[in-house]
Amino acid sequence: MTESTFMRLSALSIAIGLVIATTVSGSAQGPRGKDLEKPLVIAKQGSFFVGGEKKALPALPPGGRGGAPAGGEITINQMYVQYQVPPNGDRHVPVVMVHGCCLSSKTWETTPDGRMGWDEYFVRRDRPVYLADQVSRARSGFDASAINAVKTGAAPASQLPTVLQASNQIAWTVFRFGPEYGKPFPDGQFPVEAADELYKQMIPDFNSILPTPNPSWTNMAALAVQLNGAILMGHSESGFFPQQAALIDPKGVRGLISIEMPCADVNAEQIGKLAKIPNLIMFGDHLGDVKGGPANWADSFATCERYVEKIKAAGGDAEMMYLPKLGIRGNSHMLMQDRNNLQLADMVIAWIDKHVEAKGKH
Amino acid sequence: MTESTFMRLSALSIAIGLVIATTVSGSAQGPRGKDLEKPLVIAKQGSFFVGGEKKALPALPPGGRGGAPAGGEITINQMYVQYQVPPNGDRHVPVVMVHGCCLSSKTWETTPDGRMGWDEYFVRRDRPVYLADQVSRARSGFDASAINAVKTGAAPASQLPTVLQASNQIAWTVFRFGPEYGKPFPDGQFPVEAADELYKQMIPDFNSILPTPNPSWTNMAALAVQLNGAILMGHSESGFFPQQAALIDPKGVRGLISIEMPCADVNAEQIGKLAKIPNLIMFGDHLGDVKGGPANWADSFATCERYVEKIKAAGGDAEMMYLPKLGIRGNSHMLMQDRNNLQLADMVIAWIDKHVEAKGKH
Numbered sequence: 112m113t114e115s116t117f118m119r120l121s122a123l124s125i126a127i128g129l130v131i132a133t134t135v136s137g138s139a140q141g142p143r144g145k146d147l148e149k150p151l152v153i154a155k156q157g158s159f160f161v162g163g164e165k166k167a168l169p170a171l172p173p174g175g176r177g178g179a180p181a182g183g184e185i186t187i188n189q190m191y192v193q194y195q196v197p198p199n200g201d202r203h204v205p206v207v208m209v210h211g212c213c214l215s216s217k218t219w220e221t222t223p224d225g226r227m228g229w230d231e232y233f234v235r236r237d238r239p240v241y242l243a244d245q246v247s248r249a250r251s252g253f254d255a256s257a258i259n260a261v262k263t264g265a266a267p268a269s270q271l272p273t274v275l276q277a278s279n280q281i282a283w284t285v286f287r288f289g290p291e292y293g294k295p296f297p298d299g300q301f302p303v304e305a306a307d308e309l310y311k312q313m314i315p316d317f318n319s320i321l322p323t324p325n326p327s328w329t330n331m332a333a334l335a336v337q338l339n340g341a342i343l344m345g346h347s348e349s350g351f352f353p354q355q356a357a358l359i360d361p362k363g364v365r366g367l368i369s370i371e372m373p374c375a376d377v378n379a380e381q382i383g384k385l386a387k388i389p390n391l392i393m394f395g396d397h398l399g400d401v402k403g404g405p406a407n408w409a410d411s412f413a414t415c416e417r418y419v420e421k422i423k424a425a426g427g428d429a430e431m432m433y434l435p436k437l438g439i440r441g442n443s444h445m446l447m448q449d450r451n452n453l454q455l456a457d458m459v460i461a462w463i464d465k466h467v468e469a470k471g472k473h
Numbered sequence: 474m475t476e477s478t479f480m481r482l483s484a485l486s487i488a489i490g491l492v493i494a495t496t497v498s499g500s501a502q503g504p505r506g507k508d509l510e511k512p513l514v515i516a517k518q519g520s521f522f523v524g525g526e527k528k529a530l531p532a533l534p535p536g537g538r539g540g541a542p543a544g545g546e547i548t549i550n551q552m553y554v555q556y557q558v559p560p561n562g563d564r565h566v567p568v569v570m571v572h573g574c575c576l577s578s579k580t581w582e583t584t585p586d587g588r589m590g591w592d593e594y595f596v597r598r599d600r601p602v603y604l605a606d607q608v609s610r611a612r613s614g615f616d617a618s619a620i621n622a623v624k625t626g627a628a629p630a631s632q633l634p635t636v637l638q639a640s641n642q643i644a645w646t647v648f649r650f651g652p653e654y655g656k657p658f659p660d661g662q663f664p665v666e667a668a669d670e671l672y673k674q675m676i677p678d679f680n681s682i683l684p685t686p687n688p689s690w691t692n693m694a695a696l697a698v699q700l701n702g703a704i705l706m707g708h709s710e711s712g713f714f715p716q717q718a719a720l721i722d723p724k725g726v727r728g729l730i731s732i733e734m735p736c737a738d739v740n741a742e743q744i745g746k747l748a749k750i751p752n753l754i755m756f757g758d759h760l761g762d763v764k765g766g767p768a769n770w771a772d773s774f775a776t777c778e779r780y781v782e783k784i785k786a787a788g789g790d791a792e793m794m795y796l797p798k799l800g801i802r803g804n805s806h807m808l809m810q811d812r813n814n815l816q817l818a819d820m821v822i823a824w825i826d827k828h829v830e831a832k833g834k835h
Binding site for chain 2: 249
């Protein structure tokens, strides 16, 4: 399906879409305005790691304060998780949120312009929330051995990791703040006046050094088991991580929420497994309105439309929330930070209530 | 002063020390046991960045998804800060906590064996708490340009950053869990059964790439101003950061809390500035009981004793809490994670009440 087809579909369905959006948000809108400033009550909060394994340390720069003796070990592939459980949290399925490329869990926290993020909002809507820094990023750390090996001459420069460090300019267009750097879409929902604060969230991405399967997938699956059932949510680079985690071990996975990513071309056996779990996919606006650059969101959307069709054909539950089709315009790739982020959160929560929790076991 | 002098002093002062410790903890002990499981009420929480500047990006690996056009910029030297303010928070001076080498703000959160960390405990004792990931670490990100420059052949391997990646073995001895790897001190307070969870907190340290002055210092000073007054707390690598921040701009700095670090050899003019702010320094036990290795804690202690004397000689307020001298034995370098961490937190809070808050302006 092409972008122009989307446009025609959108035009045709705006009336229907508005009705759906109104119904969704009308039936399950959470707190707004002053109500968001009420004290937040937490039953339990904290942080911990999932996974991790020991690795012998080959070498370190001589004279470095961290210089380890021969045979020293480091711990790698662990995943840092920070959580808050509200007082009524045990009535709901926990939600695990995982960020995208070149970002950290900051994605889900206070927005660049200082509004409430999805993390606290979901907690205020009685959901236990678990934020995971991807393995090899932020507080999860990464294996820097190759850097030290090259610096000390023990390995050639070609063995350095490929580090993704996206520029502010790339972020503007890949995240679809506008058609070109510095020029916003007239109806854009991203708070572009605070774009400099978004750029500060962008940190080096070492996913290229990870083994297969990506330990984030394994750790997400393990976390879902540890929580005795969880909904896994991913965004962009991690958008299909929930499915990858479920393919490794579906036992704890109660729901799959994927935001703005390419869907992998999974085979029939895999579709059979994923069709047993409710799937929600969400895409924003202007998918084909940025020309050039490393991301093609219209193509990504098309891969996910095919994925949704396959899940449905296998008797599964998959919903594509293509926001413009629902009458919601102007959303960027960072839709959890967009001006209407709480409206979108309400839609996700309404989906959870209907597709995951209404099915019981909680 | 030598370690053996400490020992004699300790022996002489245990009786006095016990009285002091009892008085301190008796007069201001916070919640324990089941009371720590009561719901936590938060007036406001979130995260933001302090500082940061734009830098032109020289090159990126060809074909990388983050490949930026010529002239692209990244944002560097920003400091990620996560905070919680309790309902009575405006009655107290905020506390900014900064972690040490090869660690992140995880230092202050849930302990390796799953107990409450200083972050939540201080909030439960009505203090606004701000956790900062040091510039170039964890969610603050770092400048990976040099890695990419070397990988693409644009720079020689010698220009790679020196990355500190401490081994588990080094951590055991430098953090004084015991005299040698795997062998704990009989009276040790660190929960060594959970040492593997501590190792997962250890992540690559890129401080070697930072300019002078370290942007963490500048950002800590700016944060104190932004908060309209704050107590700055550092540990180990960052133990003297509070002082360095105050030397850059003392305006917002209401107190300096330094845990287990070498004290810099500051000059008379600097002492004059630092003597205007209350100083607390805390050291644990077994300072001279680990032989060899990259850290010499007895030497570090001696530098801080000299610092305390200089502040006092300049008419300032400086207190050295050398825990064994107070009758509190067995504390490790990671004393905020030790079994008696809440007792130590109470002592810090009692010091804040007496030395910072009793002086008014709040």
